[in-house]
Amino acid sequence: MMQRTQLRKWTEWLVKIESVVNTAGEATIAEKLYEELRGWTYFQRHPERLWLQPTDENREEGRKRYNVVALVKAEPDTSVGQAAVADTTLLVGHLDTVGIEDYGQLRGLATQPDELKEAWRKQMADLPEQAKQLPQVVKHLEDEDWMFGRGALDMKSGVAANLSILHYYSEHADEMKGNLMLVAECDEEDSSNGILSAVPFLNNVAEQEGLVINAAINSDFVTARYEDDPNRYVYMGTVGKLLPSFYVTGKETHVGQAFDGFDPNLVLSELTREIDYNTDLCDEMYGEVTPPPVSLKQTDLKPYYDVQTPLGGFVYYNFLVHSLSPREVMEKLRDCATRAFERAIGSYREQYLRYCEKIGQSAREITLVPRVYTYQEYLAYVTDRLGNETVQAALTKKMDQLNKTDVDIRWYCCRLVEELNRLDDDKSPVCIIFYSSLYSPRIALSTENERDQRLQRAVEYAVAEASKEYANPIEIRQFFPYISDMSFVALSDDEEGIEGYTANMPAWGNRHTVPFDEIRKLNLPIVNIGPYGFDAHKKWERVELTYSLEVVPQMMQSVIEHLWGKRG
Numbered sequence: 237m238m239q240r241t242q243l244r245k246w247t248e249w250l251v252k253i254e255s256v257v258n259t260a261g262e263a264t265i266a267e268k269l270y271e272e273l274r275g276w277t278y279f280q281r282h283p284e285r286l287w288l289q290p291t292d293e294n295r296e297e298g299r300k301r302y303n304v305v306a307l308v309k310a311e312p313d314t315s316v317g318q319a320a321v322a323d324t325t326l327l328v329g330h331l332d333t334v335g336i337e338d339y340g341q342l343r344g345l346a347t348q349p350d351e352l353k354e355a356w357r358k359q360m361a362d363l364p365e366q367a368k369q370l371p372q373v374v375k376h377l378e379d380e381d382w383m384f385g386r387g388a389l390d391m392k393s394g395v396a397a398n399l400s401i402l403h404y405y406s407e408h409a410d411e412m413k414g415n416l417m418l419v420a421e422c423d424e425e426d427s428s429n430g431i432l433s434a435v436p437f438l439n440n441v442a443e444q445e446g447l448v449i450n451a452a453i454n455s456d457f458v459t460a461r462y463e464d465d466p467n468r469y470v471y472m473g474t475v476g477k478l479l480p481s482f483y484v485t486g487k488e489t490h491v492g493q494a495f496d497g498f499d500p501n502l503v504l505s506e507l508t509r510e511i512d513y514n515t516d517l518c519d520e521m522y523g524e525v526t527p528p529p530v531s532l533k534q535t536d537l538k539p540y541y542d543v544q545t546p547l548g549g550f551v552y553y554n555f556l557v558h559s560l561s562p563r564e565v566m567e568k569l570r571d572c573a574t575r576a577f578e579r580a581i582g583s584y585r586e587q588y589l590r591y592c593e594k595i596g597q598s599a600r601e602i603t604l605v606p607r608v609y610t611y612q613e614y615l616a617y618v619t620d621r622l623g624n625e626t627v628q629a630a631l632t633k634k635m636d637q638l639n640k641t642d643v644d645i646r647w648y649c650c651r652l653v654e655e656l657n658r659l660d661d662d663k664s665p666v667c668i669i670f671y672s673s674l675y676s677p678r679i680a681l682s683t684e685n686e687r688d689q690r691l692q693r694a695v696e697y698a699v700a701e702a703s704k705e706y707a708n709p710i711e712i713r714q715f716f717p718y719i720s721d722m723s724f725v726a727l728s729d730d731e732e733g734i735e736g737y738t739a740n741m742p743a744w745g746n747r748h749t750v751p752f753d754e755i756r757k758l759n760l761p762i763v764n765i766g767p768y769g770f771d772a773h774k775k776w777e778r779v780e781l782t783y784s785l786e787v788v789p790q791m792m793q794s795v796i797e798h799l800w801g802k803r804g
């Protein structure tokens with residue numbers, strides 16, 4: 237019943253509306269989708285069930301962006317006394333894409349699937365050397381079943397699948413045993429302001445319309461997990477992401493008297509040796525293991541060259557989680573930082589003693605001790621010494637200064653920690669651990685929650701059904717491995733776990749907030765059933781049409797109808 241030709245048309249139509257994140261295209265695509273939906277018979281009859289919802293970010297007029305939200309309600313037969321249904325399933329997908337610079341000279345064709353494919357076919361014919369290096373791309377260029385172009389895979393084909401489901405039921409509302417809601421959001425590829433604004437909005441609509449949103453399907457892309465991987469994947473939850481950050485001070489000195497000071501870069505190096513690629517920090521749950529943390533920045537804080545050793549340093553690591561809360565990650569990293577700090581002092585002391593021996597000088601005692609604090613502890617410690625008023629006044633002043641700039645959130649946080657350290661009268665070297673970026677929570681379906689189990693059974697049924705006809709194996713896994721907006725519709729962490737984030741995020745409540753209360757209120761089990769392809773975020777981005785435009789919508793429909801008790 238889902239028409240592949242119609243899905244292909246929607247995919248192409250969406251791809252052709254360039255919608256790079258943080259550009260005007262993001263607003264354009266939302267407006268056009270809203271117009272498209274407004275033309276459907278259903279929304280002609282129920283215009284009040286369709287919304288072009290501006291995000292609640294602070295953006296000036298003309299730079300606003302939007303989510304499109306739509307509701308199709310089951311129509312119970314009131315003549316035989318059927319009551320209105322509350323049970324609602326949410327379809328989620330993002331409309332924005334990453335940039336198109338990587339297409340180089342062909343960037344004008346990045347969002348024109350047919351012309352792009354044609355141009356590349358020619359290019360491959362002209363450049364046999366390049367073609368030899370890209371055998372799979374060449375094969376797909378010759379294959380009708382593959383569509384190229386920015387957003388084709390990530391994830392306009394997924395949005396098209398959502399639309400096809402919504403469209404079908406909007407014309408067959410009498411077949412529905414539950415309601416369907418669609419949210420097509422912006423800013424997934426950057427800061428998730430789309431979904432974060434949508435969550436309170438969805439809670440409001442649910443309240444006003446008497447809906448209970450019980451399950452959600454996201455349709456972001458999936459891809460091979462290893463070379464020649466034959467599988468397609470459906471995910472029951474998502475990995476979470478944190479950005480643990482470290483501010484380290486030393487004691488500055490002239491390079492001529494190296495041992496009069498203490499170089500914070502030594503501590504940073506030991507930290508990276510302790511944390512980078514450390515598989516003890518992989519997080520395993522349900523037999524699935526996250527990749528280990530890896531550094532995303534490491535720098536000292538000297539703004540210019542001179543022969544004085546730096547006073548402070550800053551480093552942060554990507555940290556993926558399946559089961560650990562921000563509180564637990566903090567605890568683990570505090571141990572890592574203490575070990576790293578101890579090692580740095582140890583090697584410093586050792587070299588100092590050798591040096592004294594070399595120059596025939598008697599050694600003084602090295603009194604350095606590892607001082608490691610979480611931001612929460614350090615704030616309490618400094619406040620204890622100076623009083624709340626003084627500390628808050630200084631931090632507020634610093635924030636006001638920073639708010640006048642468009643400084644990166646990670647640096648914003650670093651500068652606040654630096655300010656706090658400035659207030660500390662103990663000037664001995666210190667390491668302060670904090671979070672300096674958005675927390676994308678992990679989501680795992682719970683084995684104890686009946687609503688989660690209901691969705692899990694529906695997915696298992698849908699995958700079994702689809703597998704009967706589709707050649708490649710479709711595998712169910714627990715954690716969607718690429719960060720996505722799935723993170724923001726539920727919280728698997730308890731309040732204390734989340735507080736481990738909010739209390740250690742210096743910008744929290746000022747430059748940075750996340751409506752965790754609203755997310756906890758929505759608290760939806762979410763799965764990902766999405767298009768399959770390769771090279772998302774790269775110029776060879778492409779989507780396999782048969783799986784993405786036939787199997788995916790079919791599975792979505794099976795899940796929905798199983799949830800409604802119509803199947804399985």
Ligand SMILES: [Zn+2]
Pocket residue numbers: 330390391424456457720
């Ligand atoms: Zn995506």
